[in-house]
Amino acid sequence: MTSTAGAPATETGAGISLAEVGRAFGPTVAVSGVSLTVPLHGRLSIIGPSGCGKSTLLNLISGLDDPDEGTIEVLGTTSSADRLRRCAWMPQRDLLLPWRDVLGNAALALENQGMKRKTARAQVAGLVERFGLGSFERQLPHQLSGGMRQRVSFLRTLVAGKEVLLLDEPFGALDSITRADLQQWLRSALDSEPRTTVLVTHDVEEALLLGSQVVVMTARPGRVAAQYATDFPVGASRRELLRLPEFTELRDELLARLEEAS
Amino acid sequence: MKRLRGVLPPVIVLLIVAAIWDLVIHLGNVQNYIFPSLESVFRSLYDNWSPVLASATWVTGKEMLLGFLISIAVAAAISLGLHLSATLRNAIYPLLIGSQAIPIVVIGPILAIIFGYGIQPKLIIVAISCFFPIVVSLVDGLASVDPDLIKVMRTLDGSRLATLLRVELPSALPSFFSGMRIAAVYAPIGAVFGEYAGSQNGLGYVLVQATPQLNTDLVFAAVFLLTVMSILLFVLLSVLERVCVPWAGKGKR
Numbered sequence: 001m002t003s004t005a006g007a008p009a010t011e012t013g014a015g016i017s018l019a020e021v022g023r024a025f026g027p028t029v030a031v032s033g034v035s036l037t038v039p040l041h042g043r044l045s046i047i048g049p050s051g052c053g054k055s056t057l058l059n060l061i062s063g064l065d066d067p068d069e070g071t072i073e074v075l076g077t078t079s080s081a082d083r084l085r086r087c088a089w090m091p092q093r094d095l096l097l098p099w100r101d102v103l104g105n106a107a108l109a110l111e112n113q114g115m116k117r118k119t120a121r122a123q124v125a126g127l128v129e130r131f132g133l134g135s136f137e138r139q140l141p142h143q144l145s146g147g148m149r150q151r152v153s154f155l156r157t158l159v160a161g162k163e164v165l166l167l168d169e170p171f172g173a174l175d176s177i178t179r180a181d182l183q184q185w186l187r188s189a190l191d192s193e194p195r196t197t198v199l200v201t202h203d204v205e206e207a208l209l210l211g212s213q214v215v216v217m218t219a220r221p222g223r224v225a226a227q228y229a230t231d232f233p234v235g236a237s238r239r240e241l242l243r244l245p246e247f248t249e250l251r252d253e254l255l256a257r258l259e260e261a262s
Numbered sequence: 263m264k265r266l267r268g269v270l271p272p273v274i275v276l277l278i279v280a281a282i283w284d285l286v287i288h289l290g291n292v293q294n295y296i297f298p299s300l301e302s303v304f305r306s307l308y309d310n311w312s313p314v315l316a317s318a319t320w321v322t323g324k325e326m327l328l329g330f331l332i333s334i335a336v337a338a339a340i341s342l343g344l345h346l347s348a349t350l351r352n353a354i355y356p357l358l359i360g361s362q363a364i365p366i367v368v369i370g371p372i373l374a375i376i377f378g379y380g381i382q383p384k385l386i387i388v389a390i391s392c393f394f395p396i397v398v399s400l401v402d403g404l405a406s407v408d409p410d411l412i413k414v415m416r417t418l419d420g421s422r423l424a425t426l427l428r429v430e431l432p433s434a435l436p437s438f439f440s441g442m443r444i445a446a447v448y449a450p451i452g453a454v455f456g457e458y459a460g461s462q463n464g465l466g467y468v469l470v471q472a473t474p475q476l477n478t479d480l481v482f483a484a485v486f487l488l489t490v491m492s493i494l495l496f497v498l499l500s501v502l503e504r505v506c507v508p509w510a511g512k513g514k515r
Contacts (some may be wrong), residue, residue, distance in 0.1 A: 064413050089417040091410045098509040099432050107420040108428065140509060160418050 014063060015075060016164060022221075023056055029221035030056040034070070036224065037213060040163075043190065043197045045211025047204060047254065047260055053222025054200040058166045061198060062087040064137035075163055075196075079212040088162035092169040094153035096141040102152050103128060103137045109160035124159055131155055132257035133188060147178035151185065158193060167199045171206065183209050184238045205255045206245060209238060216254060218261040225261050228254070272447065279344060295476040298448040306479035314468065321464040321489050325381060325456065326491060329388025333445060338438075339395035344397070344406040345430070362394050366452065370459030384456030384464075391452035392445035396438070403437025404430050435509045439503040446495045448487045 016038040023030050029051035038044045046054050059065040059073055063083030074083045088109075096105045103121045105167060106128055110120035128137050133151060141149055150170060157165060170186070171179045183206055190197060190210075201207050207214045208230055216226045232241055241247050280300055286292065287299045294302055307315065310349060340358070344351045375384035407430050415425045457466025465484045472480040503510070 059413075063415055064416060084417060085419075087417055089414065091414065093408075095408060095411045095414055097429065097432070099507075108420075110429070112415070112418055112420040112424045142509065156418070162417075166417075252361065 004055065014038075014073065015042055016044075016198065017073045018057075018061070018070065019061060019073075020070035021057075021067045021072060021196065023053070023060060023065070023067050025240055030099055031222040032069075033058070034065070034222065034224055036227075038198060038213070040075075041194045041196055041244070042075055043199065043212045044208060044241055045199045045201060045207035045214045046217060047201055047214065047258065048217030048222065048225075049208045049219045050202065051222075052217040052219040052261070054217060055168050056222065058168050058198060058200055061164070062089045062166050064089065087164040087166055088157045088160040089166045090153060090157040090168065090170055092172045094146075094149040095255075096149055096156075098141050101138050101140055102133055102144070105141065105152050106155045106159055108156055127155060127159065130192075132185070145178070146174050147182055150174060150182060154186065154189070158189070158195075163196055165195045165197045167197065170199070172201070179203075179206075180238060187238070188209060200256050204258065205242065207254070208232075208251060209241060212255065214250075216257045218260060226257050291319060291394060295478050296350045296490070298482055302479045303460065303473070303482040303486065306477075307483040310480055310483065315465075315483060315487060318463055318465045318468045318484070319491070322450070322453050322457070322466065322488070323491055325388060325453040325464065326382040326495065328381075329385040329452060330392055330446065330449045330495070332385055332387040333392035334396060337393040337441075340393070341397050341400035341404065344401050346426075358394065358397060361390070366391055366455050370455050373456070374460035378459050379462050383451055383459065384461070387450050387456040387459075388452035391448040391455075395444040395448075396441040399437045399441030400434055403434030403441075408435045410483075435507045437502075439507065443496060443499050443503075446499055447492060449495060450492050454488065 001059065014037055016036070018034055018036045021034045022032045024032075034057065036044065040042065048054055056065070061069050061074065061083065063074075063080040063085075066080050071078055072083065074086050077083065077086065088181070097108070100108070103124060104117075104167060106124040107115075107117070107120035110123060111117055115123070125134075125137065128134060131151065133148070133155070142154070150173075154167075154170065157167075171182050174182065183210060187210060197210075199207070199210050201210075212230055214228045214230060215224055216228075217223065218225045232244060232247060236244075283300055287297065298306075340354070344354060368385060369390065370383070373386055377383040377386075411429060412425060414431055420428070453464070454466035454469065457464040460469060461467045465488055468484045469481055472478075472484070
């Protein structure tokens with residue numbers, strides 16, 4: 001599959017690795033002693049109770065923030081400026097620009113990279129179409145449903161052409177039906193546009209559906225309590241997965257771990 | 263029908279006020295030079311329109327509009343500076359607030375001494391009266407962008423300039439317009455004070471001439487014209503806002 005979103009560099013080796021990372025804000029230790037690795041094009045889900053430093057961890061990986069202790073390596077580079085160049089971050093709220101239509105919002109990163117507005121819009125039109133937003137491309141954000149806005153927000157993140165996607169509870173603000181729909185959508189989107197992904201969520205099912213690895217964190221300070229690898233059949237739909245005995249077993253295990261953690 | 267419902271209530275209130283006005287004048291047998299009847303105000307407006315009031319309105323209107331445009335330009339430049347540099351903010355903001363403590367009435371004569379009776383001192387006074395609310399609201403608007411959105415821009419390769427142009431300036435437009443609408447109210451006050459301090463034409467000049475002559479009809483006619491110009495400026499800004507900020511007030515920001 002050819003990418004219209006600007007092909008990310010296909011380097012070999014580790015995607016993301018964290019070694020003994022710690023970060024404190026004043027007297028509050030947000031995360032401490034976190035070590036993780038995500039292989040290139042791997043998908044890691046992080047779950048944990050609120051206040052376990054999940055979002056802090058994403059900010060640290062993205063290069064928006066620097067750790068007090070330990071090192072973070074993203075595609076072989078460690079400085080925050082280099083990490084920022086390789087990571088795209090998507091927060092829980094869509095934060096679309098209300099004065100730009102769907103195409104304009106999706107094209108934002110390309111314009112930031114110096115492309116002319118018209119060229120950028122033309123370039124993202126294909127991707128917008130392919131991800132089921134074609135008939136909405138001229139609509140403004142306030143004309144879209146919450147789920148649609150979140151899709152546009154994800155496309156905007158994808159279009160930046162970054163190798164690493166950091167998703168901070170991307171569906172946290174949506175109702176459960178839309179959420180299930182978008183989980184399925186995101187799975188197929190990532191299958192067709194593979195990226196190294198770190199997803200933060202407080203939803204165990206979402207973590208299992210979207211991650212090939214799942215990390216459980218404890219709160220205050222945020223530490224890694226347990227790590228699991230998921231090994232579900234490729235190409236299975238969300239509903240098929242939810243019925244699998246392995247899936248329900250792992251879900252119960254994770255829920256038990258989460259209860260211990262909080 | 264909808265438009266009518268918007269216009270009707272203020273028109274009714276206006277008619278009631280006019281009726282009470284006339285009733286008080288006639289029943290109370292108030293002298294015209296103390297408080298003129300509406301009828302005599304409008305007759306004076308009609309009689310004096312050409313040449314006195316027409317040219318005075320033109321002069322004062324020009325001062326208001328030009329002074330207001332200058333204040334917008336100056337305020338926009340100052341706001342951008344304050345927004346982009348914390349040093350500048352610390353250095354200049356206290357002075358700006360201090361500048362507002364200087365009474366306009368005092369500045370008028372000084373400027374008249376420096377610049378004479380021409381249009382310059384009026385433009386300066388209008389600009390000084392108007393720029394402050396614009397600066398405050400524009401600086402607020404630029405700074406009140408969601409911090410997460412700024413972070414998103416950084417991870418989407420947005421430079422400082424890109425963030426300013428694509429995110430901060432458009433987000434600040436609604437506050438910018440609020441500031442301008444507040445400032446528009448000060449424009450006629452500034453122009454009239456400027457003319458009080460020394461002028462050869464303008465509605466302020468008409469007021470200065472008519473008051474000691476107890477030509478109260480004319481005073482009220484001039485005030486009426488000032489009010490109309492203020493309202494027109496305000497309406498113009500509201501229309502411009504609707505054109506420039508069509509997304510305002512639609513869904514969450």
